[in-house]
Amino acid sequence: MTTLKPLSGCVAQYDPNALPVEAAQEIVRQWAMPRGQAQQVERVALFDALNRVLAADVVSPIDVPAFDNSAMDGYAFSGAALSSAAQSCTLAVAGAALAGRPFEGRPAPSECVRIMTGALMPEGCDTVVPQELVTREGDAIRFPADAVRAGQNRRLSGEDLARGKPALRAGRIVRASDLGLLASLGIAEVDVQKRLVVAFFSTGDELRSVGEPLTPGTLYDSNRYTLFAMLRRLNVETVDLGIVRDDRASLEKALREATVAADVVISSGGVSVGDADFTRELMNSLGDIAFWKIAMRPGRPLAFGRLWSGPRAGTGKLALFFGLPGNPVAVMATFYFIVREALLAMSGAARQAPIVIRARCSEPIRKRAGRTEFQRGIATRDQAGQWTVATTGPQGSGVLSSMSEANCFIVLEHDRADIDAGDEVNIVPFDGLI
Ligand code: AMP
Ligand code: MG
DSSP states (O other): OOOHHHHHHHHHTSOTTSEEHHHHHHHHHHHOOOOOSGGGEEEEEGGGGTTOBBSSOEEOSSOBSSSOEESSSEEEEOGGGGOSOOSEEEEEEEEEEBTTBOOOSOOOTTEEEEEOTTOBOOTTOOEEEEGGGOEEETTEEEEEGGGOOTTTTEEOTTSSBOTTSEEEOTTOBOOHHHHHHHHHTTOOEEEEEOOOEEEEEEEOTTEEOTTSOOOTTOEEOOHHHHHHHHHHHTTOEEEEEEEEOSSHHHHHHHHHHHHHHOSEEEEESSOSTTTHHHHHHHHHHHEEEEEEEEEEESOOEEEEEEEESSSSTTSSOEEEEEEEOSSHHHHHHHIIIIIHHHHHHHTTOOOOOOOOEEEEESSOBOOOTTSEEEEEEEEEEOTTSOEEEEEOSOOOTTOTHHHHHOSEEEEEOTTOOOBOTTOEEEEEESTTTO
């Protein structure tokens, strides 16, 4: 079991009240270990494997393709027929081979077989000349000698996947192509990691649930919806604990309940100055705190630590805890850049860094060195293929519409100061991330 000790070494190099984003990510990475393997595996049918994490390597039980076949519609023959110095090649057509209906027999060296894509290569044939390069002359074909080289346009058995070799690795998140690939191997069921369970709730006396009337000073709780959606996208199991009032007893009850129910607990709100005291107190009594604030905007107040379900820290069941800020954009930015990787790692997924693209900034951006900023951007590709990005406008961390309007985060690194128009910046596209 990890203890806080070796990690505090990591925190010690920094101000734990304002960790650089990379340092926070590193600490989270160390704490977010995959859950114990054996009891966390379940076998599912292929259609249910989509977006699940493979628990073991999938070894190919067969060669794919299972037999040499044609890559083109054309004529199959022995490449030896090309060796003569003649300008063109003439071959008699001995018959036809269709996908699923092989040619029976063995054509003579001076013969060819009409063949369709995917059809079994006839015995003795290793080359296919595409039909569009051929002139048909009665029962024979003629084509220029340089139309094809021996061995061309044939797919070899085992070319895609060789029997006995790993086709997909443990830790792989099963995507559309993988599902097809597994089917192509004739595999009907796979072992996947059980879903990670994540409990989440919102804190704030001002919050109302959708369906309730708004009274002066109240607003609708949107964070539970964004969190729900972001969690679903990662295919984790969600436990929605609703809105929790801003008092110690309610918060303690929610944290305890969440720790029992889930592997990871995520709250929003209640970690900024003023609210923070009992969250901090509770974390200290129910578990421990790794860090409290990140040098990140949006997202500065972010509590990360562990919670125990037992009467004291170190007893009962353990859950990781992320206390995200209340502001709706901060919730999303901290989820994507701090929480997401931890959830993937705990789910047993192989690490996959978000895709970063270089783009030219079309406008100046004000930025203070000493914190990482995640601004909302709209990236477009110009005719020369160059990416250009502009911000969505006001970057207040409560402006959730900026997330809906944007198609990327503009990542302004810790040490960077003001950006001039024309400067290059890194962007992280939402597609693939969200
Ligand atoms: P807090 O971090 O609790 O101080 O909240 C910061 C800001 O975010 C305040 O303006 C809150 O009203 C707002 N906020 C907190 N939680 C939510 C929520 N679940 N949905 C929408 N806004 C929220
Ligand atoms: Mg609050």
